[in-house]
Amino acid sequence: MAEKREMLYEGKAKKVFVTSEPELIWIEFKDDATAFDGVKKERIDEKGALNNSISTLLFEMLEREGVETQMVRKLSGTEMLAKKLEIIPVEVIVRNFATGSLSKRLGIEEGKELSPTVLEFCLKDDELHDPMLNRYHIFAMDFAAPEELAEMEKQALRINGILAPYLLEKGITLVDFKLEFGRYRDRIILGDEITPDTCRFWNTGTMFTIFLRIS
Numbered sequence: 001m002a003e004k005r006e007m008l009y010e011g012k013a014k015k016v017f018v019t020s021e022p023e024l025i026w027i028e029f030k031d032d033a034t035a036f037d038g039v040k041k042e043r044i045d046e047k048g049a050l051n052n053s054i055s056t057l058l059f060e061m062l063e064r065e066g067v068e069t070q071m072v073r074k075l076s077g078t079e080m081l082a083k084k085l086e087i088i089p090v091e092v093i094v095r096n097f098a099t100g101s102l103s104k105r106l107g108i109e110e111g112k113e114l115s116p117t118v119l120e121f122c123l124k125d126d127e128l129h130d131p132m133l134n135r136y137h138i139f140a141m142d143f144a145a146p147e148e149l150a151e152m153e154k155q156a157l158r159i160n161g162i163l164a165p166y167l168l169e170k171g172i173t174l175v176d177f178k179l180e181f182g183r184y185r186d187r188i189i190l191g192d193e194i195t196p197d198t199c200r201f202w203n204t205g206t207m208f209t210i211f212l213r214i215s
């Protein structure tokens with residue numbers, strides 16, 4: 001039984017603690033909501049608990065479909081026990097429909113369906129506002145090895161292939177989302193969270209609606 005020890009780091013959405021088990025971390029989902037890379041900040045009651053529940057539900061669903069995730073188990077309303085990953089500083093963005101920065105950058109009408117699904121990579125760095133990377137940047141800076149990036153791409157598309165139809169069945173269109181992967185033993189596995197903070201949906205108002213619809 002892993003015991004909670006000192007805090008390893010605190011991010012915008014979660015606090016991460018080491019545990020008595022070197023390979024496991026204790027994650028606490030916070031009620032803080034941030035925008036503009038953490039510049040704007042507010043508290044939303046129950047957000048931590050909802051995000052923990054949503055992530056748990058989706059990670060468990062992915063595991064049932066054969067995708068390995070960080071998830072070990074839910075510990076409490078706002079806490080999760082997870083595998084401790086060496087996070088790769090490359091965020092993988094999966095886009096099924098054009099919106100936001102993609103529409104703006106390329107002049108594509110908002111809402112256009114993207115086929116094939118578009119993958120983008122961004123450097124995980126708030127101070128630099130998560131700049132976009134291509135594979136040359138990733139390999140030249142040694143952010144990830146070619147085999148690792150290939151594995152991340154394969155898993156990201158697989159995850160999209162599971163999540164998008166699952167959510168659509170509940171009346172939720174998965175427009176785009178962000179994934180973080182990390183190294184664990186000799187494998188690359190999915191970490192962080194899958195929540196309304198990291199996904200853009202249509203047909204949905206609040207986090208609570210999403211939780212009620214998918215739970």
Ligand SMILES: Nc1ncnc2c1ncn2[C@@H]1O[C@H](COP(=O)(O)OP(=O)(O)O)[C@@H](O)[C@H]1O
Nearest residue numbers: 011012013014016070082083084085087191192
């Ligand atoms: N399984 C994991 N093992 C180690 N670190 C993780 C894991 N999952 C997420 N993290 C890291 O925990 C930190 C806190 O998460 P979060 O609050 O979302 O941070 P951020 O403000 O960078 O978005 C992030 O740096 C994230 O990459």
Ligand SMILES: [Mg+2]
Nearest residue numbers: 011012013192
């Ligand atoms: Mg985060």
